[in-house]
Structure formats: structure tokens, C-alpha cells
Amino acid sequence: MIDLHLHRPRADGRKHLVRQLRGVLLGSLMLLPLTGIGAAPAAPASTPIYIDPPQPKTRLPALTLHAPQADSAAAATFPALQQAFSSGRLDVARSQAQAAVDAAAKRHGERDPHTLDARLNRAVVSLESGETRLAGELFTALIDEASAVGGLRAPQLEPAWYGLGMSLLAAGNPADAERAFAAALQQKRISDGLHTPAQVGYLDAMTLTASRRSRLELADGFQLRRIELAERLYDGDSVERAEAAKVLADWYSTTNRHREALQVQAYRLDILSRAYGRDDPRLVPALLDEARVYAQVIDTFRERPIAIQTRDGTIIHSSEQPLNQALRLLKKHDVKLSAAEQARMLIQIGDVHWLQGDRKRALAVWQRARTADAAAAQRLAQPEPLEWPTDWPAQAGIDASGRLELRFTVNERGRVGNIEQVELLPAGNADGQTLFTELRKALPKVSFRPAIGSEQAEKRTDVRYRHLFQPSS
Secondary structure (H helix, E strand, O other): OOOOOOOOOOOOOOHHHHHHHHHHHHHHOOOOOOOOEOOOOOOOOOOOEEEOOOOOOOOOOOOOOOOOOOOOOOOOOHHHHHHHHHOOOHHHHHHHHHHHHHHHHHHHOOOOHHHHHHHHHHHHHHHHOOOHHHHHHHHHHHHHHHHHHHHHHOOOHHHHHHHHHHHHHHOOOHHHHHHHHHHHHHHHHHHHOOOOHHHHHHHHHHHHHHHHOOOHHHHHHHHHHHHHHHHHHOOOOOHHHHHHHHHHHHHHHHOOOHHHHHHHHHHHHHHHHHHHOOOOHHHHHHHHHHHHHHHHHHHHOOOOOOOOOOOOOOHHHHHHHHHHHHHHHHHHOOOOOOHHHHHHHHHHHHHHHHHHOOHHHHHHHHHHHHHHOHHHHHHHOOOEEEEOOOOOOOOOOOOOOEEEEEEEEEOOOOOEEEEEEEEEEOOOOHHHHHHHHHHHHHHHHOEEEOEEOOOOEEOEEEEEEEEEEOOOO
8 A cells, every 4th residue: 555644854954855845846746637627616516517628738928018118208107007917907007008109109100119119018918908809900010010110130029929829819710820929939039049948938839729720740849849949958967858848748648648648757757867866755746747647548448447456567557656656755755745735646646546447545545635625625526537538629620610518417436427518609500519419429538537525426417518619720
């Protein structure tokens, strides 16, 4: 059996290590191929529980405001604009941004670089406010003006191309968004050089657009360019290179290519072992990630969940090894975790057992997570998808735009049943009806963690899934 007891650290100067590990655990333990739940706290069976569609786990860089030049008419009001924008008072920020454009145009002229800075901020505020079409128009006009005024090196071009890409993506046009992101990447290379860390965000954005168009090979290429960039920028035993490997492993895992994910996880662990040593607790997040991928391999090749035996030399044993090593390192180094951190880790360990098919151990570990932290108990009270099938319908590729909502049951074994259509917009849409048929076939293939009550797994009868569909270009 795995000993899950975590002990208080000795007062022996390990405080710095504990702080480092805590940061790693908070930032990494929950970067799983889980999809967020739309509802907040634990809900009665009569309250719908919303499940989000599978999404790439990479976070795209946020658009930020551009500080005007010091002698610009927009400079004096920029601090107030920035404060309103950062605090979410977007109505105020919108009027302030427009006032800055008007003031700059009056003093400097419409096509002056000082005015272009103010116009860039106006477009950013529009996009953040949800004015997708207006933002796209503003970014497009800004690109034309900045190119005419400043040429290829105009500083407004890179953020404007990226903003246009975000606008097109939000408007459901991933093909054109991808071209805009590629232009932003090209601008970054012109201004900063061929290999800089800031390019990573654009490659992630292009991965997202390619995946939304169901262009998996193209998305793979962007991810491979991402890790090649890390290999150029960082030494072989650098943590930054290991972090890039984690992103690539997560990508393969999310797209259900577990063999490739395991290869990259091994590469990641090798880097971290050289950086920290093979007996360092900072290896724990990578070990737990590796255990999970092994468990997903097991889950792929058999019906779930069934009782199994752990035997040496099997894929099941391979999954247990990194799991046990992670727990051994935590215990050996007397690493103390907060209640929330411990609960998060226990949920992940339970997920590994569940995917392996060992329901009894999974339920026992999840119960420990429930008692460790109230937030974990709320999270576990709702079913949560652990793994999505490879044939999950994309949110693109059909010649219509609309929304489909389904209702279904997730039973005590994490299995889906009683799938019903709740809403289809536009009503009677033929593409939407076809999509409903596809989802009815695909939804039972989703691996769910069932809802966990105070004593056992529980059935939830009103789980909802909303699927937005849109043209592929």
C-alpha cells in the first residue's frame, strides 16, 4: 500500500526548499488534462452542473495597454486609463481611451505615431469589452496606418496583429486568426531577433487555431517549434527547458497520444533530475504527471472501471512506480503541505487509481481529500471529466453557427447515460442535429470522475454540456 501520510518538517534549514516546492506544487500539480466545471460550489442533484468542452491547456498572452510616448497628448490620462482597465471598469476605460484618441489626433494629427499609440489602446479596450467586430476593425485600420507611417518596424504592428488574431478567434474565424498570429510572430522576429522567449505565446496561439480547425499535424508543428526554441535558448539541464517539455507532453496527452506524452515526460524528468538531483522533492509534480499518463494508457485499452492486480513488468506497475517515488520523496524530505495543497495532490493520485481501474483505492484517496479541505469537498461533489476521446467533435468544421446543449447522467462508476437534447440554436438546424448525433456517440466515451459524497460515489442526473459550433474558416 502507498503511505499517504505527510509529516511536519524538521527545523533544519529546509524552509527555502519548502517554499520552492510549495510554489511548484501550486503551479504544476493541477495542470492536468482536466476540464473546468462551469458551476461553482457543490450543488443539489436538481441544480444543473455544466461541463466545459475540452480546451488546450496553454494560456495565451493577455493583451495589455501600450504606454504612450511621454510627449503625447494621451500620456497625461494614461495612468487613469490603465487603472480603470486593470480594475475591470471597462465602460470608464472605453470613454477614457476614446478621449485620448481625440486629444492625440487634435494635437499631433491622425497619422502621427503618438496618435497610433492611443488608437492601439482604444482597440485593446474594445476587445476586452467584448466588442469583437469593432475591435477587429480598429486593429485592421491601425495595421494599415502603422505600416504606412512607420514601415515594417512600426512598434504598433506586433500588438495590433496579435489583437486582430484574438478578435478573429473570438469571432469564430480561426483560419484568419492563425494568419494574424503568424504576422505578429514575424513582427516579433523583426524587432527582437529570430529566437526570443516572447515568441512562445504566439506559437501557443497558432497551436490553438490549428486545433480548432482540426489540423492536428499543423498544431504539432507549432508545438515542436516551441520546444526547439526552448532548446536554443536554454541549457540542457535548465528548468525552463523542462517546463517547455511539460507543455509538449500535456499537448500530446490532451490529444490522446499517450506514447508520445510518455516519451516527452521521460525527457522532462531527465532534465529535472540533472538540474535538482534524482532524490529531490521538486521532481514530485513531474512524477505524478508521468503516473497519470501511464494510467491513461491503461484506461485506453480496456473497459473501465474494473478490479485489477498490480504486477511487476506490466504497464500498471509502470504507473505505480512514479506514484510511489513521488510519495517517498515527500515523506523522506518531511515536506509539509497546506490542506489545500495536500487535497489537490490527493485528488490527482485518486484520478490515477481510477484511470487504472482500481476504484476502491481511488475512492479512499478522494475521501481523504474531502476531509482535508472544504474546497476540495465542493469540487469532488460534482463529476469531472478526466479524459476525452480522440474522436470528440470539434467546435468548427460545419457550415453554420449556433449552440447545442445536452443533459445527461453520470453514475457512480463515472459512466454517462440518459443523454437528451435540451436546446439547439438555431432551432431545427440540420448541422446541429448531426452534431447531436455525433455527441450522443462520443459522450459515453468520456472518462469521468464520479461525484464523491461523504461516504461513497454518487449519481448525478442533471449534468449539462454546451457545444458552440461554427464554420471552420
